[in-house]
Amino acid sequence: xxxxxxxxxxxxxxxxxxxxxxxxxxxxxxxxxxxxxxxxxxxxxxxxxxxxxxxxxxxxxxxxxxxxxxxxxxxxxxxxxxxxxxxxxxxxxxxxxxxxxxxxxxxxxxxxxxxxxxxxxxxxxxxxxxxxxxxxxxxxxxxxxxxxxxxxxxxxxxxxxxxxxxxxxxxxxxxxxxxxxxxxxxxxxxxxxxxxxxxxxxxxxxxxxxxxxxxxxxxxxxxxxxxxxxxxxxxxxxx
Amino acid sequence: xxxxxxxxxxxxxxxxxxxxxxxxxxxxxxxxxxxxxxxxxxxxxxxxxxxxxxxxxxxxxxxxxxxxxxxxxxxxxxxxxxxxxxxxxxxxxxxxxxxxxxxxxxxxxxxxxxxxxxxxxxxxxxxxxxxxxxxxxxxxxxxxxxxxxxxxxxxxxxxxxxxxxxxxxxxxxxxxxxxxxxxxxxxxxxxxxxxxxxxxxxxxxxxxxxxxxxxxxxxxxxxxxxxxxxxxxxxxxxx
DNA sequence: TAGTGGTCTAGACCACAGC
DNA sequence: CTGTGGTCTAGACCACTAT
Numbered sequence: 001x002x003x004x005x006x007x008x009x010x011x012x013x014x015x016x017x018x019x020x021x022x023x024x025x026x027x028x029x030x031x032x033x034x035x036x037x038x039x040x041x042x043x044x045x046x047x048x049x050x051x052x053x054x055x056x057x058x059x060x061x062x063x064x065x066x067x068x069x070x071x072x073x074x075x076x077x078x079x080x081x082x083x084x085x086x087x088x089x090x091x092x093x094x095x096x097x098x099x100x101x102x103x104x105x106x107x108x109x110x111x112x113x114x115x116x117x118x119x120x121x122x123x124x125x126x127x128x129x130x131x132x133x134x135x136x137x138x139x140x141x142x143x144x145x146x147x148x149x150x151x152x153x154x155x156x157x158x159x160x161x162x163x164x165x166x167x168x169x170x171x172x173x174x175x176x177x178x179x180x181x182x183x184x185x186x187x188x189x190x191x192x193x194x195x196x197x198x199x200x201x202x203x204x205x206x207x208x209x210x211x212x213x214x215x216x217x218x219x220x221x222x223x224x225x226x227x228x229x230x231x232x233x234x235x236x237x238x239x
Numbered sequence: 240x241x242x243x244x245x246x247x248x249x250x251x252x253x254x255x256x257x258x259x260x261x262x263x264x265x266x267x268x269x270x271x272x273x274x275x276x277x278x279x280x281x282x283x284x285x286x287x288x289x290x291x292x293x294x295x296x297x298x299x300x301x302x303x304x305x306x307x308x309x310x311x312x313x314x315x316x317x318x319x320x321x322x323x324x325x326x327x328x329x330x331x332x333x334x335x336x337x338x339x340x341x342x343x344x345x346x347x348x349x350x351x352x353x354x355x356x357x358x359x360x361x362x363x364x365x366x367x368x369x370x371x372x373x374x375x376x377x378x379x380x381x382x383x384x385x386x387x388x389x390x391x392x393x394x395x396x397x398x399x400x401x402x403x404x405x406x407x408x409x410x411x412x413x414x415x416x417x418x419x420x421x422x423x424x425x426x427x428x429x430x431x432x433x434x435x436x437x438x439x440x441x442x443x444x445x446x447x448x449x450x451x452x453x454x455x456x457x458x459x460x461x462x463x464x465x466x467x468x469x470x471x472x473x474x475x476x477x478x
Numbered sequence: 479t480a481g482t483g484g485t486c487t488a489g490a491c492c493a494c495a496g497c
Numbered sequence: 498c499t500g501t502g503g504t505c506t507a508g509a510c511c512a513c514t515a516t
Contacts, residue, residue: 011484011486012486025416025418037501038502047486048487049489051485051486053502053504056502058300061297070502073501078412078416080325080326081325081417081420081450082325082326083323083325083450084321084322085322086319087319089319177264178318178320179264180477181320181322181477182475183322185472185473186468187426188426188468189444189468205468207424229426229427229428232425234423235421235422235424238420238421250504251504251505276482277482278481286505288507289486296483307483307513308483309514310482310483310514312482
């Protein structure tokens with residue numbers, strides 16, 4: 001038959017996904033259990049194998065199921081909770097809250113890489129790097145000190161940007177399309193210089209995000225962002 | 240033709256994905272650009288439409304492309320950098336570092352929900368909740384204070400667990416399969432009680448993760464985890 | 479109306495696992 | 498060997514968009 005079977009508007013593959021998810025959510029199928037084969041589902045739903053395959057394949061991509069060729073399809077081990085922290089451009093973030101964002105560049109220079117930075121950039125010590133130090137305000141209140149080092153090979157025009165108008169993030173997104181990133185989030189007491197720029201007491205708890213991004217196979221940027229702990233949090237949701 | 244065309248072992252749909260990704264990575268196709276239609280790709284690669292469709296559909300699911308029925312396929316706006324913090328069972332995490340994990344339960348009680356907690360659990364104030372307070376050690380050094388409230392409806396046997404042997408996380412994963420979670424990460428000074436349990440000075444910067452999980456349509460657990468800021472960080476990578 | 483994406487079919491060949 | 502998943506084809510009907 002080549003007529004559409006869908007009775008309501010829900011696609012068949014989605015209804016099969018819903019069925020499988022329901023069996024798992026209800027507890028009838030537990031972690032590690034064998035799930036009916038594609039052939040079995042084909043018979044059960046009276047649809048073509050391609051349709052069943054799409055349902056099962058997507059659930060596999062979503063890590064709900066695991067498949068082993070020649071063996072079968074199984075309920076995947078309980079996922080750990082993956083919390084997705086979306087690192088947005090701070091200017092957008094502030095504007096999304098209906099507030100006013102302002103950037104205050106405090107430093108914009110070229111400077112040779114020291115030992116540690118050179119290692120991070122996978123370059124020789126002494127290689128010239130661009131360096132910017134910018135304070136971001138929300139409604140006139142400092143909420144982030146952005147201490148950023150940039151690989152000139154990735155963003156040659158970095159120093160000519162007007163960082164009172166655009167953020168380094170915005171410039172780099174254009175100049176060096178993001179390939180990957182590693183990051184860490186930690187809580188550190190504010191050093192004196194950072195505390196001064198944030199208008200807080202030295203030693204105050206800060207939420208510190210460090211990030212190292214790559215572009216075109218090179219390390220493009222290494223940034224440390226300091227946020228007053230009582231004014232800033234990362235939030236998100238899963239599931 | 241019904242013979243397999245694959246010359247090397249790479250599936251055709253994957254080669255089409257690689258082609259499309261390459262055009263974008265190289266900058267030849269920019270954000271918002273119209274991507275060749277399925278028909279055009281069918282002609283270009285000499286394959287069936289289903290194969291092209293799979294390639295494009297998967298890239299759409301991966302947010303590399305966006306599609307509008309009747310209109311066309313476009314390069315998706317540059318993704319913001321999404322940092323994936325995987326919240327693992329702290330016991331596993333410590334063991335994965337080759338270190339010794341120990342749990343010290345400090346409190347295990349039933350207690351009526353106050354105003355704030357009742358709101359978080361979407362229950363009436365005064366509803367009984369389970370409450371545990373556990374200190375986790377790594378090699379004898381305290382690295383986390385876990386202050387957890389649990390909905391008895393989701394994990395009725397919670398209070399009978401031996402939390403020196405299994406973590407609340409482990410018990411809840413079994414008792415109340417995770418549906419979803421919201422979380423926040425912030426930096427806060429350690430209050431006196433927490434500081435004592437962590438063996439640090441009151442006011443020391445702590446990395447604080449708060450998480451609220453749901454299971455079976457109910458709020459299952461609300462937890463606050465305190466980590467000494469200088470001993471603990473969240474890390475991860477994207478791309 | 480022509481072109482786009484969204485879905486589905488009823489076959490097919492293959493690699494691999496388990497008996 | 499049989500049964501599993503992995504992939505692919507050459508058609509099809511439909512809903513939607515743009516002109």
